[in-house]
Amino acid sequence: MTITTSARRYLHRNVRARISALLALPLFWLVVIYIGSLAALFITSIWKIDTFTSKVIREFTLQNFIDVFTDRAYFNVTIRTLFVAICVTLICATIAIPMAFFMARIARPRSRPILIALVITPLWASYLVKIYAWRTMFYPETGFINWLISPLGGSSPGFGILAVIIGLTYLWLPYMVLPIYAGMEKLPDSVIDASSDLGAKSGRTFFNIILPITWPSIIAGSIFTFSLSMGDYITVQILGGTFQMLGNVVYQNFSLNLPFAAAVALIPVIIMMVYLGSVRKTGALDNL
Amino acid sequence: MKLSTPAKLFLWTVMGFGLAFIYVPLILVVINSFNTNTSFAWPPTGFTTSWWSKAAVNEGVREAIGRSLFVATIATLIALVLGSLAAAAIARYKFFGRDAISLLFVLPIALPGIVTGIALNNVFTNFLGELTIFTIIVGHATFCIVVVFNNVAARYRRMGSTLEEASMDLGANRVTTFRLVTFPLLRNALIAGGLLAFGLSFDEIIVTTFTAGAGQNTLPIWIFQNLFRPNQAPIVNVVAAALVIISIVPIYLSQRLTQEKSDK
Numbered sequence: 001m002t003i004t005t006s007a008r009r010y011l012h013r014n015v016r017a018r019i020s021a022l023l024a025l026p027l028f029w030l031v032v033i034y035i036g037s038l039a040a041l042f043i044t045s046i047w048k049i050d051t052f053t054s055k056v057i058r059e060f061t062l063q064n065f066i067d068v069f070t071d072r073a074y075f076n077v078t079i080r081t082l083f084v085a086i087c088v089t090l091i092c093a094t095i096a097i098p099m100a101f102f103m104a105r106i107a108r109p110r111s112r113p114i115l116i117a118l119v120i121t122p123l124w125a126s127y128l129v130k131i132y133a134w135r136t137m138f139y140p141e142t143g144f145i146n147w148l149i150s151p152l153g154g155s156s157p158g159f160g161i162l163a164v165i166i167g168l169t170y171l172w173l174p175y176m177v178l179p180i181y182a183g184m185e186k187l188p189d190s191v192i193d194a195s196s197d198l199g200a201k202s203g204r205t206f207f208n209i210i211l212p213i214t215w216p217s218i219i220a221g222s223i224f225t226f227s228l229s230m231g232d233y234i235t236v237q238i239l240g241g242t243f244q245m246l247g248n249v250v251y252q253n254f255s256l257n258l259p260f261a262a263a264v265a266l267i268p269v270i271i272m273m274v275y276l277g278s279v280r281k282t283g284a285l286d287n288l
Numbered sequence: 289m290k291l292s293t294p295a296k297l298f299l300w301t302v303m304g305f306g307l308a309f310i311y312v313p314l315i316l317v318v319i320n321s322f323n324t325n326t327s328f329a330w331p332p333t334g335f336t337t338s339w340w341s342k343a344a345v346n347e348g349v350r351e352a353i354g355r356s357l358f359v360a361t362i363a364t365l366i367a368l369v370l371g372s373l374a375a376a377a378i379a380r381y382k383f384f385g386r387d388a389i390s391l392l393f394v395l396p397i398a399l400p401g402i403v404t405g406i407a408l409n410n411v412f413t414n415f416l417g418e419l420t421i422f423t424i425i426v427g428h429a430t431f432c433i434v435v436v437f438n439n440v441a442a443r444y445r446r447m448g449s450t451l452e453e454a455s456m457d458l459g460a461n462r463v464t465t466f467r468l469v470t471f472p473l474l475r476n477a478l479i480a481g482g483l484l485a486f487g488l489s490f491d492e493i494i495v496t497t498f499t500a501g502a503g504q505n506t507l508p509i510w511i512f513q514n515l516f517r518p519n520q521a522p523i524v525n526v527v528a529a530a531l532v533i534i535s536i537v538p539i540y541l542s543q544r545l546t547q548e549k550s551d552k
Contacts, residue, residue: 015381016383018381019377019381019383022373022374022376022377023373023374023377023389025369025370025373026370026371026373026374026433026437027374027389029370029429029430029433030392030393030395030396030430030433031392033408033411033426033430034395034396034404034430035392035395036411037404037407037408037410037411038399038403038404038407040407040410040411040414041403041406041407041410044410095302095305095306095309098298098299098302098303099302099303099306101299102299102300102302102303103303106296106299115303117539118307118310119306119307119310120539121310121535121536121539122310122311122314122535125314125531125532125535126491126507126508126511126528126531126532126535127491127492127493127508128493128508128511128512128515128528129314129317129511129528129531129532130313130314132317132511132515132524132525132528133313133314133316133317133528134313136313136316136317136320137312137313137316144312144316170309170310170313173306173309173310201292202292202295203295223394223398224397227397227398227399227400228400228401230400231399231400231401231402231403231494232400232402232494233402233494234493234494234512238515247400247402250402250403250406251402254406254409254498258406258410261406262406265400265402265403265406268399268400268403269399269400269403272398272399272400276391276394276398280391
């Protein structure tokens with residue numbers, strides 16, 4: 001009997017050994033490399049820095065957190081970032097819910113795969129290409145938007161918070177459409193028929209039946225749009241003009257003062273953990 | 289489902305508006321790649337193909353594309369193995385800590401990329417001393433695992449365990465069952481997850497910024513570095529247009545997959 005067959009027999013008999021064998025490598029990767037790095041980063045946030053060399057000194061201090069939480073400027077950046085992330089999520093949901101509903105329920109089954117492909121295609125186009133495209137759209141004086149609305153007496157809003165919100169909405173819209181589409185497609189016809197048999201008009205069926213049942217999918221989509229918007233700094237650099245978000249603060253401090261950057265980076269992580277914790281019960285995490 | 293005419297009209301309008309919102313900027317990029325005007329003022333001033341021929345022989349672009357393809361391939365392979373192992377454990381067994389582990393498998397995409405980026409950068413520079421192409425791969429594989437995991441775990445949940453049980457009742461052992469029953473059922477989910485992982489890796493810039501060594505430009509990093517250089521702008525635009533056009537390929541592949549499924 002070879003070693004492999006005996007190992008195979010052992011695994012066959014022992015469920016726990018089987019689970020461990022399956023999980024050993026993936027868990028090693030995510031716990032040691034990923035969680036380990038995050039832990040190391042956040043430990044850095046309670047360390048000092050040599051202000052001349054930018055080297056981390058391993059001495060305990062709470063100064064970084066005191067700086068982050070007492071300086072009004074960082075509070076404002078956090079609020080701005082949250083505002084942008086919430087706006088992007090709401091706009092994405094407002095566009096995505098009717099689109100997904102149309103794709104899953106109204107369009108003929110034959111044209112559904114084509115519609116899905118049309119929505120997914122920009123997901124494959126490069127992130128930078130998309131932001132770049134919006135940069136040429138928003139360009140003051142010579143941009144497409146300016147050309148479009150100048151005959152009506154308007155002019156391009158230029159780069160700033162509005163351009164950032166539109167750019168991020170554009171980037172993450174497919175991440176919202178796809179889970180909601182999957183949720184609406186799974187919905188059995190019998191439920192909708194029952195509702196209309198009992199006299200509900202289509203609007204009522206939509207708000208009282210379809211929306212509550214697909215809620216976990218909508219939340220799943222919002223995890224993407226919310227998190228991706230909160231951590232972004234490149235879109236903000238390209239479309240934001242002088243506008244800044246938390247990601248930019250982290251990026252600017254990263255090479256000069258890592259402990260402080262780590263303390264700032266903890267803000268979006270805490271917000272995201274609170275969000276994940278509060279939506280976990282809806283079953284959204286199984287719909288990602 | 290029956291709908292009133294105004295409701296239908298509303299949905300058609302939103303769908304049309306949504307698709308226009310998605311495609312107008314992309315089409316503009318492609319049109320601009322033939323624009324003679326280097327500042328891309330709209331409307332275009334003339335037609336030229338010279339930017340395309342210049343981009344085709346650009347060394348920086350070629351090198352960056354090669355590196356991006358290499359990174360995406362290795363990261364996807366790692367993710368396929370680790371992601372499906374974990375999906376099998378989570379979907380098939382109940383054990384202590386299962387919920388915590390499935391939450392763990394959401395974190396790399398749920399937490400902002402910049403946090404992952406600086407965390408990995410801190411560890412790599414302190415323990416490995418320098419950043420290389422392999423540190424990029426490690427960074428990418430971390431979020432690619434999640435994508436594969438999600439796809440495969442969803443497939444496991446949908447297919448149930450009855451077919452595998454039937455196979456084992458009929459005398460096949462675990463390995464034969466996996467080879468003849470489980471794997472063929474999982475194949476489309478693996479391809480879909482692998483394609484998505486490859487696409488995400490090929491496109492990733494935030495984690496890459498912090499994990500790439502000096503001179504290790506991936507394509508997105510090259511684009512970003514040249515985005516604000518006026519004399520490179522036409523080349524960047526051509527690369528952007530080419531990426532828009534190439535993005536049709538994976539869509540076509542996944543279309544073929546879904547068609548295959550409905551034919552069966």
